[in-house]
Amino acid sequence: MTDPRTWMCLICGWVCDEAVGSPEHGIAPDTRWADVPESWTYPECGARKEDFEMVEI
Numbered sequence: 001m002t003d004p005r006t007w008m009c010l011i012c013g014w015v016c017d018e019a020v021g022s023p024e025h026g027i028a029p030d031t032r033w034a035d036v037p038e039s040w041t042y043p044e045c046g047a048r049k050e051d052f053e054m055v056e057i
Contacts, residue, residue, distance in 0.1 A: 007055070008055045010052065
């Protein structure tokens with residue numbers, strides 16, 4: 001298993017840390033980005049999963 005990664009929205013800059021997740025947006029803590037459904041969208045800006053890029057912080 002790899003270390004948790006951080007993903008950033010290329011549209012609005014919102015950051016999702018796999019370790020923390022985003023329960024208010026349907027992503028439980030410790031959920032790997034690969035396990036987030038392809039149909040998921042970020043409700044604040046409408047970004048789709050494909051609109052995110054892995055970043056190192």
